[in-house]
Amino acid sequence: MISILTSVRSALGRFDCIEFAEELCTAVLLLFLTAFAWCLFVATAAANPTGADVVSGTASISSNGNTLNIVNSNGAIINWGSFSIGAGETTNFLQPSSASSVLNRVVGSNLSEIYGTLSSNGKVFLINPNGVMIGSTGIINTAGFLASTLDVSNADFLANNGSGTMHFTGNGGAGITNYGTIKALGGNVVLMAERVTNAGTISATATASGKGGNVVLGGGTDVYLTTTQNDGAYIRATGKGQIINSGTIDAVSARLQAAGGNEYALAINNTGTIKATGVVRRGGHVYLLSPDSTISNSGSIIAKKVDGSGGKILASGGTALNSGILDASASSGKGGKVTMQGNYVALYDGGSIYVSGPSGGGTVMIGGGAHGADPHVLNSQSTFIGSGSIINADATVRGNGGTVAVWSDGTTRFYGSISAKGAGAGLGGWVETSGHTLVAQGSVATGGGTWLLDPSDVVIGDAYSDSVSYADSTSYDFSTASDTSYISTGSLMAAMADNDVDVTASGSILVDGATASLTGGHTLNLTAQTGGITIQGSDLEGDYSLAAIAGDAVTITGSTINSSGTVRLSGTSVFSDSDLYVSALNLSGASVEVDGQITTTSGALSVTSTGPVLFQGVSATASSSGGTAISIAAGGPVEIDGEIDYTGKASISTTNADVTLNHDVIGDGDLSVSALGSIRVSNVTTSPGSVYLNAGTNVTIAGNVTSVASSAAHDVLNVVAGGDVVINLNKIVDVTGSVTIQAGDRLTIAGSSLIVEDGAPYGWISNLSISSPNGLDVASSSRATHIANNDPLGQVIVNVANGTLSITSSGSLVSGISAAGDLLLNAQQLMVRSGNVGAGGNATVNIAGDVTLTANGSAFPASISSGGLMDITAGGTISMGVWTGVSGDSGVSISSGSGFVWNSNISRWTSVTSSSGAVSVSSGSGFSGTNRLVINAGTNVRLSSGGEIDLANSSNGVSAFTAPTMAVGGESAIYLNATDYAAILPNGSQLLTVQVGDSSSTYGTVPDLSGVSITSTGLTAGDTLAALGIGGLTTTATASSPIGTYGITSNIASGTVIGNYLVYSLDGTLTLSAPLPTPPPVAPAILSTATIEVPRIPFQQEGIPLRLDRTDVGYEVIYANRPGSQEIASVNGNTVKVIYNDFRPAKGTLVGTHWTPSGRAVAKAQTPSVVGTPEHRFVVRNPDADEIVVGQGNYKISHGAVSPATEAEMPKMRMAETPTASVPIALPPFQPHGARGFEDDAQNPAKLVGGWW
Incomplete structure (x- = not known):
């Protein structure tokens, strides 16, 4: 064995395994050796279990060939010398029920090797501190199975009957390995050891009531296992431990939990498939838990609920790695939830996470929750998303996009792809990639949702490169990046086509050398919470909106901001030396200065500043007709040095300083400027x-x-x-x-x-x-x-x-x-x-003090003039120099409180003129002047003075004065020139005013003036008009003169002197009127195939249409003072009488042999049809009758309506079936009453419009 291990290590040495990668190699070696050992042991594997000792409960043990049968009581405990099952052998545990359990403890020194079949209708516990191995031919089929190298006390087991909480401990390093098949029908599968390896198949199904179905792999030396009747199985592992899964796990809920430890850099390593499918009330969960060690998944983990919605996957460790598939997507309903948490978290080497769903995307949290503020998710120190990695939280049919949060308290590197799109009418999702230090070169698609980036200080641009290669998708890097975060322009451009992008920095934001053509109409939000925002050397153009909100200054320099959307800049101060070409612009700060041109194309420029505002030029267009195009509100001075153009309204104000607009202001709406200064x-x-x-x-x-x-x-x-x-x-x-x-x-x-x-x-x-x-x-x-x-x-x-x-x-x-x-x-x-x-x-001049008129030669006079009445009142002196004048066409009144002074000469007069009215000049203290004062009056001239009238030289002309004294000398004069006769008379003459009276006559007759009166004023005793020859009257009116007014003139004209009288004659007025026409004979109205339109006829019945369809009977319908509008669906009858007492609109059809509506109007006809239109207009049609008599008694048609009148009979009318011509009734001629037919010159039918006849 040692030589084999050495040879394998030598063969694998070239892979240079280091750190926990070395541990991975070690794990591979262990798996290899285990498989090799199994090959050696399979031929010599022991037979069925032997050496049984029942220490609790009862157990009956019998053999039948290769089959060992044990019939045990619930809670039985059996100690075995050895517990193995050879290939082709079977061990059966027959128990009272599926809820029963049996504890099998191996007290010998041999490993438990199962190559045959272990079956039971209940739960089977197998404790062997020497280890347990299920070979590739091994099958375990029970209602629940637990294998452990850690021991549990008899008391714990008996107290809980295999459920509740049990404490397992052990010091051995033996492990549990499965290459075969483990099935638990309606129960749980639990494997606990310092090392647990599954390379086979483990499945656990739940009962119909939802019990069981849990697979738990626990790696540790001190484990607490808790099982419940309805919920699941949980462990808390401490010490050290490792779990490796390269096989398949299929359960309601799966939990892999390892204590880890220095010996096991990969505490949990899944290269196989884990599938959790929930039941009615629970499940669909997979947990990979190793709080202080590494969890690695390169296989597939699938979690779904029984209804097809997404399940829940949690990978929580000291380090959490995924290069495989984490799938909590849904086949129906919404996607589930995937959480990867730990001090270090990586999604790399094509690792993918899916939480999509037909009715909505699910939730993904990697390295932390949203904003790093979720107390239920551990924040990582470093998070890595590789370039080949995919996170999908889409809604696939109809629903909102999901939520994806990628976070670290330290460095976050994002190179991958995230999608959280909505579908149908659903909204786009929400994505966050944030960290104290952030490198963002990946892509995000939310379908109109939001991408949030939340670093400390950040640079957006093209020139930055991270130490990790963008194309390197097979590795990960948890090293600390520089303090400044980076977002590539390419990522920003791609994201803005599909998302709103929020960059929120706790420090400052720099957009440096970014050239971006942005599309999609989305918003770029830049928020620097404590620092400033600077956009320098950048070109941001396209269909987008921009909001830059800073805790310090907002500065734009050497850049182009060209946006079809709204731009908002807000900071302690706002400064730009660049042109801003946007749809709408909002600026706010303690000071605002834009040295470039501001242009808004379809929205307002809105500026709020507590300090100064300085612009070079503004062109703004309001978003709606008559709306506000420019709104500037400042606390300091406002100065705009360039041109201001706007469409809409403009408002500029400062509460504490001046407003200076140094160039043109051009607008098509109101301009309002206000300033305290x-x-x-x-x-x-x-x-x-x-x-x-x-x-x-x-x-x-x-x-x-x-x-x-x-x-x-x-x-x-x-x-x-x-x-x-x-x-x-x-x-x-x-x-x-x-x-x-x-x-x-x-x-x-x-x-x-x-x-x-x-x-x-x-x-x-x-x-x-x-x-x-x-x-x-x-x-x-x-x-x-x-x-x-x-x-x-x-x-x-x-x-x-x-x-x-x-x-x-x-x-x-x-x-x-x-x-x-x-x-x-x-x-x-x-x-x-x-x-x-x-x-x-009219002109009214009220002066408390003096009035002074002086001229600079005849070409440049000084004057006060009026086309009507001129009234000048001065409390002081009125002074008029040469070439000065006062005039009023309808009259002049000059009043001086202290004096009236003029200064003229022979050729340069001072004048007071009224072309058709009187002239009145009064002075409180006198008149004085040099040379000529010329007064021209249309009627009277009145001069009055409280003092003397002083003419320094001579007096010429005819005038009348009232004054205490008068001095006239030299060559001066007061000239009075009048066109009327009330003020200027020959010596000894008396003014005689003759007034001719008014009269009237009829057009077509010779005017009769015999009754016109003549009156007069001014005759002295004994004189008469007749004696003076005054009495003849004439007029220009004749019998053929048009209707109008004409003058009546006396035979003595104004200005004639008769004896001692000067005649002033006033004309009278003759009014010529038209004669009254003679009405023609009265006759009934004959309407041959006619149409009469009547605007409103008041039938009343709210809400329910009237329908009376019998034609062989008569009807009488009465509507009295009912609100609303009546609809007559159909009324047919031999005789129909409709009586109404209120004038309300109605609509419908009324047909009958005879019909009589009564109340305010009465009409009677043969076989009429009353058809209502949507405007409640009725049309009475009778295409077959030769005569219709409308109205019995005193009625008329006035403006198209039927109403009472004083005439004896309705007029006669001849009209076509469908009148087309429209001839208004006009005067003359005027038909006040009687009957008359109406048709045009060609005998075409005429429709009546207005008037009455």
Whole structure:
């Protein structure tokens, strides 16, 4: 034997077995020697057991040829001198029942060798400290079998009758080897020794009630065995031990448990097949347990439950290795669970794990549970998944993908393939490959699920290579890798095509030199819990989303981020010098800076920062129409140096600093900017959209603002500032809609124009409202400056509560304020220097202090004008210089609290003008001026003064004054030029006002003016109009004039002087109306094959269709005040009467020889059909009758509905069966009552639309 061992070792020496690989070689040698020994011993094997001594219970032993029969009581104990069964021999134990047991203990020194058959209807225990070997011809067929080289006390055995907990101990090194067949029907198979080897077949089936069916191989020198009646068999092995299985184990549940020890580097080594198939209540479990030693499986382990769902496989050892198959997949239902745990765990050399199932994938845990946080799974120090290894947790028919966790507290190397896909409508699964140090170069497919990688610090890129060859699939490596983990770009690209990928690092994440074209539309989540995230020198493009969330800074430099999805960057700070081209972008941090261009194609840019925000340029598109495209909320300053383009709405705010937009802002939605500090914007275009600027201090508009309001309910430009508002840099604010500007201090519009267009074609009114408490400066520099509202229906309102409203022109550039509609100015002071203040409507100017108008020559006057009424009120002095003027087309009222002063000369006049209204100038303390003051009035001129009217030179013209004193001298004059006659009369003349009255006449007749009155005011005593020749009247209207209004004119025109009277004549009005037509004779309505459409007829019966089908009887149906809608399925009868008291919609068919619906409407006809449509419209058809009389008494058709009227009879109608033409009833002609047929010029049928007749 020694020489054989030496020769075999020499033959195998070239394999260089080291460490536990050497132990593996030793195990192979032992198996070889055992087989060789069996070959030597088989010929000399002993016969049936001999030397029996019954020490407990009863046993009757008899022989019959090669058969030994033992009839024993339950719990019998027999000591044997030897216990072996030769080939061709049989030993039978006949026991009271299958629950009975017999303990056989060998007290001799020989090995138990079984080459024959051992059978029993009960449980057989065989204890032999010398060892037990079942040869290849050996067969054991019992209701339960236990073989052990460890002894158990008689008391333990008797106390539990082969069940419960028993303690087995022994010091020998003998083992148990099976090359034959062991069967336990309805019981368990237990083999316990320091070494247990199975190269044969072991099977254990359960009873119908689920008892038995367990196979337990226990390797150790101190073992506790626990068996239960219903559950299974369990052991706790200590000392040292080893289990090797190269055969087949088939059971309800299989457990291989070895204590291990230094002598046995491979404490459990399975190269065979282990199959566990469960029963109704339990089973389908395989356990390989060796807490401190190595477990190796290179064979097949299969675990399934009785219903076809996946079972449970647990391989737990000091080291757990699998290069074979661990199969807990399902043929029906969901996949099972496979757990490999130990200090070191490896799946290598093509080793595979399957937990797939038709209705859902199962669970795989290698080296730890999810996140390493499962208290029921031991975390490994190192985990290895080789390149040829496969883990499959798919749903195969319909269901969710499974869960796979690969973990270590130290180094995890992942080169293999993991699949956890859903099927049908199922969701993708969840996969984790994590470790303090992680090397991930494998592939993961979840079908839309998630792949989680959770290292400490990690690098994603192309340049890293691990010490283990990616292609090496036949070995494993548990060495510690560098502190930095690595994920290859190739693995990332492949995974992103099928999964969301989560990289969560406890430290930092670096994406370095990664060039990836990503597909699948999935999300890459980068989370650095305490460190930062840096993306450098990388090109990430394609259909994906990115979330980078860091405990420190997020930095993107020298890279391209081009994503069709959403990108979120969040950290203590966010910095990028690279362009970001994404679907949507979310940035958050204590500071956010992007020096590249930001572009979002179909989603919003959302920025949240507790500190500053700095961008170069932004282009954003909202995800939905009218949605938010840009949202920036900062605690520090916001500065955007590049252009901002957006589609949607934009909101930019800071709670503690300034907002500066140094370049163009172009959008098609609202722009809202708010700051606790100042706001500065350049060119802004929103169309349609409003601009809202709200600052705690100053607002500066340093460029063009072009805007169109999105609706009448919103200002198109709304500026609110706690300090100054400045609009400058030669730009134009040109908006369509209303504008509100509210300054906390002063408003300066310098070299700019604020132009408000009207709301056409949108249909709303545009208003301009300006509030600047401490001053408003409208000044031209390099270009003219204007504040204008071009909407004739809108208003311009300017309030300067405490300061001066100053309008100043420079050189040839004229500044001003204008309103196409009304103008309201409120200020402390008003200064117009070569500028214009004008209104298309009424103008109201309220000035608490002085009003000053000065001009820079005739080409650059200073003026205040109005297309309507002009009202100027000043608490101080009103001063007007040369080439200045005040005008109001409908009238002028000027009121000064302290004085009215003008300064002009012969050629440079000062003017006050009203083209069609009165002029009133009043002064609290007097009039004074030099040279000409020209007042042009359409009607009256009134000058009043609380002081003197002082003309420094001379007075020319005709005027009337009321004043305490008047001084006239020199060449000065007050000129009064009037187009009306209420104020300027020849000397001694009396104004006579003649008013012509109104009248009316009928179209087609000659107007009769005989009854028109003439009244007058201004006649002196004794004078009459007739005596003055006033009384003749004329009109331009004739008998053929169209209907309308015409003037009635007196025979004495305005301006005529008759005696001492100056005549002022006012015309009257003649209204020409159409005559009433004569109604034709009344006749019944004749409808030949006609259709009448009636919108609603109120038959009532909620929920149940009415069906009355007998035609030989009459019906009367009454519906009164019932809610809802009635459906009439079919009503047929000789006479049908439907009575209803409420107006409700109905639908259906009503047919009868005679029918009468009564209530609000009554109709009677021969053989009608009432057909309802889905809109509850009824069509009355009578294709065969020559005449239908609709309505008995006073009824009409009004807008297509039947309702009472005052006419005596229904009108006559001639219509086709299916009317096609539609001719509205219009005026003229108008048919107020009577009967009339309707048809077009070609006698085609006409359908009535509207009106009544």
